[in-house]
Amino acid sequence: MHFLDQAKIFIRSGSGGPGAVSFRREKFVEYGGPDGGDGGKGGDIVFEAVEGLNTLIDFRYTQHFKAPRGKGGAGRNQTGAGGKDLVIKVPVGTQIISDDREHVLADLTEVGQQIVLLRGGDGGRGNASYKTSTNRAPRQHGTGWPAEEMWVWLRLKLLADVGLVGLPNAGKSTFINAVTNANAKVGAYPFTTLQPKLGVVQHKQREFVMADIPGLIEGAAEGAGIGDRFLGHIERCRVLLHLVDANEEDVAETYRTVRDELEAYGEGLEEKDEILALNKADTLDDEMLAALADELEQEAGVRPLIVSGATGKGVEQVLDALLERLDPQASSGEEAEDSGDWSPL
Structure with missing residues (x-):
């Protein structure tokens, strides 16, 4: 359809x-x-x-x-x-x-x-x-x-718990395909995704909805690229998963470009809870990934997660972080239940 x-x-x-x-x-x-x-x-x-x-x-x-x-x-x-x-x-x-x-x-x-x-x-x-x-x-x-x-x-405006944001060709479609059954189109060129895709993530006996949003470029809030037409779908997302391509020349600038567009659009997008992840980790060695993570942390103020949607590396950690942001009480309750001694009461 x-x-x-x-x-x-x-x-x-x-x-x-x-x-x-x-x-x-x-x-x-x-x-x-x-x-x-x-x-x-x-x-x-x-x-x-x-x-x-x-x-x-x-x-x-x-x-x-x-x-x-x-x-x-x-x-x-x-x-x-x-x-x-x-x-x-x-x-x-x-x-x-x-x-x-x-x-x-x-x-x-x-x-x-x-x-x-x-x-x-x-x-x-x-x-x-x-x-x-x-x-x-x-x-x-x-x-x-x-x-x-x-x-x-x-x-x-699609109703989703998690919204995937990032520049075009950041690996968003590959990631959502790895964790859901969305079957989003994947290609090695920008703007492969031209319309939002929804998928249901099942992780640790919980479910939440993830939305793959078409890539943003500089000036999107003013209509550049696909424009701000799809930014409205992010308004209803509770958590943003910001994917940064590890193969970008300047990962800090890449991160700042997307953040600037969210702030320019308004509607409280820049205030939403965000998880930052460095994607396509399978294409670089650990030393280079650590250096890029340090650079990205200096710009964003938080340590990015290392993930690869293609191989599945780090996906579990990202999903755990999303669950913690979406339902912190349930996550803390599960940890307490696992760590506590068994009791019939």
């Missing part, structure tokens, strides 16, 4: 049905009076977050959504049937943004969450409701309240 994380659609709620003009006509009833019923309410536009979806590709082919209008009223004070609400199903993590992209109208982050974005118009009044002491046979009626309509943008 093709991945699409943004789409523009047109939505319109249903207008209210017209009220009826009717008079009671019955044998032996000389002055029956008005009995026109009210019109039915128009259908609402409802967005619902559902599980099992991770793309907005369906909205590329269906872009107009219109709820049905309410039915007209009838004689004998019969109210018209209301229009059925139109429920638009979107992936969890979808934001609904105004046409000018200035305002977030809704943010659906939980399975089953619903929001009524456009309300259907109320039905018009029937002539029975216009009867007064001086106007016993009114012939006016309401035509129903008009519908609401607008263009909106849908933007999907």
Whole structure:
């Protein structure tokens, strides 16, 4: 299935049905009076977050959504049937943004969450409701309240526990393939990954979701390369795994480039918990790796982990560190359970 994380659609709620003009006509009833019923309410536009979806590709082919209008009223004070609400199903993590992209109208982050974005118009009044002491046979009626309509943008921000960040060709896809079943495309050239990939990591009887984000380059926050389009997916990640290619000429500068882009994008990305790892350790000897780790530590302030997604070297240590950041209480509890003496209580 093709991945699409943004789409523009047109939505319109249903207008209210017209009220009826009717008079009671019955044998032996000389002055029956008005009995026109009210019109039915128009259908609402409802967005619902559902599980099992991770793309907005369906909205590329269906872009107009219109709820049905309410039915007209009838004689004998019969109210018209209301229009059925139109429920638009979107992936969890979808934001609904105004046409000018200035305002977030809704943010659906939980399975089953619903929001009524456009309300259907109320039905018009029937002539029975216009009867007064001086106007016993009114012939006016309401035509129903008009519908609401607008263009909106849908933007999907994937929900993941861990986000992989780094420059293009840093080995992110190789790493996520080593720890999940994501089957991300791997190639020895930049921008092999052009869309985010999700995978489920199973480690020490725990599971968490990891997202492979397309590589960042200098100026990405201003639109360079693939731009900041995919930086939004990192917003919802709890922990960032920053991979630095050990074959880069200047690993410190490589690290700083990505950090600068996260800070330029904003939205608190630079404040997220981060684990730093020096990747592609299988291509260099231990002495060179130690020197590069010292250089990277001097720039970042933390000692990077040494890892190789291709051979699996250091992967266990990285996953352990991720689990500790994601659920520190569970990790400490497991250590205490392993180290303590057995007791039946």
